[in-house]
Amino acid sequence: MPASFSNFASSVTAETAFTVLAAAKRLIAAGKDIIELEIGDSPFSTPAPAVEAGIQAIRDGRTHYGPSVGIPEFREAAAEYVNREYELSVASENVIAGPGAKNFEQLFCEAFLNPGDGVLVFSPHFPTYPPNIARRGGRMVLSALKHAHDFRPNLDDVRRFLEEDPSPKAIFLNSPHNPTGGITLLEDLAALAEIVRERDIAVFSDEPYDRMVWNGRHHSLLAQPGMIDQTVAAYTFSKSFSMSGWRLGFAVSNTKTIEMLGKLTNTALSCVPPFTQLAGAAAMREGCDERDRQMNEFGRKVKQLVDELNQVEGVSCLMPGGSFYAFPSVAPICNRLGITSHGLAMYLLEGADDARGVACLGGECFGEAGAGFLRLSCAEPDHRLSAAVSFIAGAIKQSSRVESYLTTHVAYRLATPYAFA
DSSP states (O other): OOOOHHHHHHHHHOOHHHHHHHHHHHHHHHEEEEEEESSOOSSOOHHHHHHHHHHHHHTOOOOOOOTTTTOHHHHHHHHHHHHHOOOOOOHHHGGGEESSHHHHHHHHHHHOTTOEEEEEEEEEETTHHHHHHHHHTTTEEEOOOOGOOOOOHHHHHHHHHHHOOOHHHEEESSSSSSSTOOOOOOHHHHHHHHHHTSSSSSEEEOOOOTTTTTSSOOGGGGTTTGGTEEEEEEEESTTSOOOOGGGGGGEEOHHHHHHHHHHHHHHOOOOOOOHHHHHHHHHHOOOOHHHHHHHHHHHHHHHHHHHTTOOOOOBOOOOOOOEEEEEEEEHHHHHHHBBBBBHHHHHHIIOSSSSEEEOOOETTBBGGGTTTBBEEOOOOOOHHHHHHHHHHHTTTOOOHHHHHHHHHHHGBBBBSSSOOH
């Protein structure tokens, strides 16, 4: 008979964006026209300097093992990059390479958490935070991000966590925020640093959308005095440089932490391919003009999507401070139709029309604090974004069709009306 899975493995749920992506691709293969707003992937091409550098590195034989912390050329380029972009003062020894940013969630938890330690997470939250905290037996403590507060962190909750939790050890911070698009302002970062500085608290600063700030500029907790000793900041090439398939990112911290993360990387994945790192180094040094053009295009698309969503009755959507997502409240619509927000998302994909659908995510895919919202990516051509909003506006008027969908998808019936805050 098959061996039984561990309790941890049996409890893990997959990132919903990829589950919905798979459902959308099945429907597309069956001939249905699906407007895909579910996945956070750039539609743009990788900058040409990165492509050429990666290809040349393969030709040059940079296809073997490298140091677990990353090759010197990449670490030096990454240090130069964050110093230039975010007014930091770090060296290559403060940088470690990784296959994207997500793996650093796991390594951070391995480095800092013991079983039973408390981890403060602002919610809605990225769906891989809970399993990575659970891998180490940590306890996730939630702080709700509020629409009325522009989805900025509640610093009073940070204070309460440190004062009342039996074993506070870590904080997960994500700015620009996925899924809400909220920004942790410079004043928030300064206040957070004052609260945690000189305490035995580690902060995972998740910054994959660092180049997608639509008003002002991105700030990192690393820049606050002394916080490099308590912070691991993670970056990725997937969003800013349209390199999601290259699987490349890096983290920045103090040298002692980087050495520990290097040891943990060694035991988990050996190293990141050197040719991928050389492509990333070229992107940071030669691809920023192309990056900035693409980011400006994303900003324009986000504004278009938000403006059009706000014309739909029952929808209220903040212009996100960053990221390429819109996070509209659809609570009045869900309450009227008696459907959960993720149920509404799945109805738009599967049940609203036989020939067309819109793929997006219900806010509860990012924790219960996201219930009553939808997350939509803007990674489609302009006319498809407009078509998606028009489709949603029509689909939510078909109450009889919603009810028919719910008869075969009873798990999506809304038991208690959503409040809006």
